Amino acid sequence: MAKLIVTAKRQETCVLVGIITQQQSRALLEEYLDELAFLAETAHALTLKRFSQSLPHPDSRTFVGSGKIEEIKTFVFENDVDMVIFDDELAPSQLRNLEQIFNNEDKKVKILDRNNLILDIFANRARTAHAKVQVELAQYQYLLPRLTKMWSHLERQKGGIGMRGPGEQEIETDRRIVRDRIAFLKKELEVIDRQKRTQRGNRGGLKRVALVGYTNVGKSTLMNVLSKSDVFAENKLFATLDTTVRKMVLDNQPFLLSDTVGFIRKLPHDLIESFKSTLDEVRESDLLIHVVDLSHPQFEDHIKVVNDTLKDIESGHKKTLLLFNKIDAYHPDPEEEILADEHLRKHTLATLKRTWMNHAQTDVIFISAQKKQNLEELRAWIVRHVSY
Numbered sequence: 001m002a003k004l005i006v007t008a009k010r011q012e013t014c015v016l017v018g019i020i021t022q023q024q025s026r027a028l029l030e031e032y033l034d035e036l037a038f039l040a041e042t043a044h045a046l047t048l049k050r051f052s053q054s055l056p057h058p059d060s061r062t063f064v065g066s067g068k069i070e071e072i073k074t075f076v077f078e079n080d081v082d083m084v085i086f087d088d089e090l091a092p093s094q095l096r097n098l099e100q101i102f103n104n105e106d107k108k109v110k111i112l113d114r115n116n117l118i119l120d121i122f123a124n125r126a127r128t129a130h131a132k133v134q135v136e137l138a139q140y141q142y143l144l145p146r147l148t149k150m151w152s153h154l155e156r157q158k159g160g161i162g163m164r165g166p167g168e169q170e171i172e173t174d175r176r177i178v179r180d181r182i183a184f185l186k187k188e189l190e191v192i193d194r195q196k197r198t199q200r201g202n203r204g205g206l207k208r209v210a211l212v213g214y215t216n217v218g219k220s221t222l223m224n225v226l227s228k229s230d231v232f233a234e235n236k237l238f239a240t241l242d243t244t245v246r247k248m249v250l251d252n253q254p255f256l257l258s259d260t261v262g263f264i265r266k267l268p269h270d271l272i273e274s275f276k277s278t279l280d281e282v283r284e285s286d287l288l289i290h291v292v293d294l295s296h297p298q299f300e301d302h303i304k305v306v307n308d309t310l311k312d313i314e315s316g317h318k319k320t321l322l323l324f325n326k327i328d329a330y331h332p333d334p335e336e337e338i339l340a341d342e343h344l345r346k347h348t349l350a351t352l353k354r355t356w357m358n359h360a361q362t363d364v365i366f367i368s369a370q371k372k373q374n375l376e377e378l379r380a381w382i383v384r385h386v387s388y
């Protein structure tokens with residue numbers, strides 16, 4: 001397992017790049033870039049500027065057009081920026097072209113995409129052997145078609161974001177070594193999976209409830225509140241990578257509650273593949289509690305991403321509670337002075353509740369895990385559904 005080495009002395013800086021297309025309006029792109037900036041911040045990088053361009057589709061050579069590339073390059077060189085991060089996955093050839101454009105004898109600029117960044121955060125956050133093996137496997141699989149001289153050359157000069165994990169291997173990191181490593185990691189994962197299956201088999205037929213949802217919605221906070229445990233939770237993306245399972249008893253009903261990795265849009269496919277066994281916890285559960293951050297402006301989009309990912313892992317059909325969290329932080333319209341009027345605010349929340357309760361295909365409950373609001377209704381729902 002490659003070690004995590006951060007050699008960068010100052011905080012790394014980055015610029016973000018995305019495109020506006022017919023399917024992706026400027027407003028939508030801004031939301032994506034907000035999230036990309038949050039991902040960069042989670043990886044301890046400082047975003048200096050965002051670049052966007054309207055294009056029918058990404059440029060096959062350099063993702064954005066050559067004029068835009070010049071503009072980015074000028075900014076990057078004038079401000080000594082460390083990284084250029086693209087919001088969409090770069091094809092291996094695009095990566096190579098961009099690396100050539102952004103690098104000369106005097107300056108090395110790292111070219112990353114959203115996937116690199118997510119993989120990097122995962123690598124940084126992985127604690128258990130299981131998570132580490134899964135992340136390393138995903139990193140190598142992502143790296144394999146993208147291995148370039150530039151990478152090996154670069155990675156000896158700098159550590160830091162996007163260069164962790166496989167990135168630190170010496171120049172002899174050629175495709176053969178990477179393939180061998182992938183084969184080795186897959187075997188290791190098989191062994192861990194067998195152990196995990198045995199562990200899960202030993203759980204005495206208790207009903208299993210899994211907390212699922214977009215990243216940073218409050219799953220771990222809720223787990224802690226419900227089970228009075230101490231699972232790591234913080235206002236960063238992907239605080240949780242390893243599944244935590246707690247045996248719980250509510251109203252004399254025992255069951256198992258699990259907290260697992262959060263989802264995000266454009267989650268790298270390799271990562272979903274490698275995290276299949278972590279996600280087994282979701283696949284094998286009897287009930288899902290889909291936690292939603294009601295205070296997030298894009299919560300409806302998040303619900304869709306989670307539902308799509310659940311379908312991907314063959315869990316779309318399970319009995320699911322749609323649980324709206326953070327009602328304490330819900331502001332219907334932050335611009336308006338409505339906020340000051342507690343009565344009106346409640347009214348809009350009530351309207352929202354009614355709308356969702358009427359049109360959702362599934363059970364809906366509204367809570368605040370942090371302020372411990374309406375947890376009784378949630379507990380009652382769980383008890384009803386874990387009873388035989």
Ligand SMILES: Nc1nc2c(ncn2[C@@H]2O[C@H](COP(=O)(O)OP(=O)(O)OP(=O)(O)O)[C@@H](O)[C@H]2O)c(=O)[nH]1
Nearest residue numbers: 216217218219220221233234238239240262369370
């Ligand atoms: N205002 C408010 N904040 C909350 C509530 N529940 C959780 N949070 C905050 O939301 C942030 C994320 O909480 P986590 O519990 O780490 O979220 P998570 O879903 O486990 O996130 P990942 O593990 O990263 O996927 C933390 O800063 C929490 O304090 C809530 O009911 N209200």
Ligand SMILES: [Mg+2]
Nearest residue numbers: 219220239240
């Ligand atoms: Mg968590």
